[in-house]
Amino acid sequence: MTKLLTITAVSASLFLVACSQAPEGVAIHDPYEATNRKVHEFNVGLDRAILRPASRVTAAMPMEITGPVTNFAENVALPGMMVNGVLQGDIKGFGTNSMRFVVNTIFGIGGLFDPADAIGLYEEKTDFGETLSVWGVPEGAYVELPALGPSTERDAVGELVDFFINPLGNWVHDDVKPYLPAARAADVVIARGQLGSTIDSVLYESADSYAQTRIIYLDNRRYELGTVVQDAYIDPYADPYFDPYEDQ
């Protein structure tokens, strides 16, 4: 495990050195747009054929069924967030997520229920992409990944590393292991169902769903990471024609 982690970390760093450089928080840096658009088309097809129909099924299910699945998936993701908390030096986040994991695993029957929320122990959402950001790694270019969706070069590496650094696999019984990816997949479907019409409006109602997905992802991700977005607070009365989001 440690060896695997080292290999992942080293190859990730090598990849990041090669990352396309752009000033932090600059609107859109998308040198791979042609390829990204093809991947986007594939992803929309995947959503139309599989994810959206499946999510309509889960959206029609009662909360008593979908709730525990979501809770379980979120709980098993916590140890990975705890590792990232340590790597970021975020002791408070690590503490909250650890407490949350203990409370929900023990009193929430293996994480099926979420008593931690009730006592104000909310998840401190984080991932390895954020760890890289804390470490000063630049965002890199915008990329759309097959099946995984919008990302940046930095976050793509983060997703890969997150796949390996969740220590939970070492702690659980072999019988439980198959449930971990299954719960994660189910959680994706359920989340798609909850955000149903919002995602539909972006993917199927906008004039250019690729461009909409890109700007929404970047805005939201930069907000999560606390990246200062240049020109987010431009005064429209001073120069209403200035376009901060012009393609670079």
Add this chain to the structure above:
Amino acid sequence: MATLVTRRSLFAVAAAAAVFPHAAFALSTAQATTLVDALVGDINKVIGSGKSEAAMISDFETIFDTYADVPIIARTALGADWRRATDSQRTRFVTAFRSYVASKYGRRFREFIGGRIEVREAATVPNGVEVRAMAILQGQSPFEVSFVISDGSGRPKFINLFIEGINMITSERTEIGSMLDRRRGDIDGLISDLEAL
């Protein structure tokens, strides 16, 4: 989660203010908060009203007109193409944009049924005052909705909103830009497409 986000956003705003040191606004955070309190009160009334979707969207259009500087938002969304638009095109574009935005965002706010929005804090930003609120919905983690208020029109109005960092102005600028591209830059075509939505 909530406190961490708040701390980060505050940092972002403080840093943005440092980049634009010329910000000197007459509008106070208290005035801006009063406006958003009233705005959020009206939105909460609509989402609690139990009306039909069409009736709610019409209510949201009234709210949008009352509280937002619609012409400046429309003009910013059209960007540089505003300059070459004729007076008649500008008027028709603003009207079409008003009902397009009211219906689009009205449908999103309609998903807040059974929930509520709570105003949390206000801070000066380079283009006015940003007032942050939390949307608290059933069975979902709370998320942030923030309004940027400016008195650039002579009266305090909202000129932008952010939902979890997603900037309405830039996302609409992208959308209007794509629609205009689809019409190969024909503004009249864009207006009729907007009216048809």
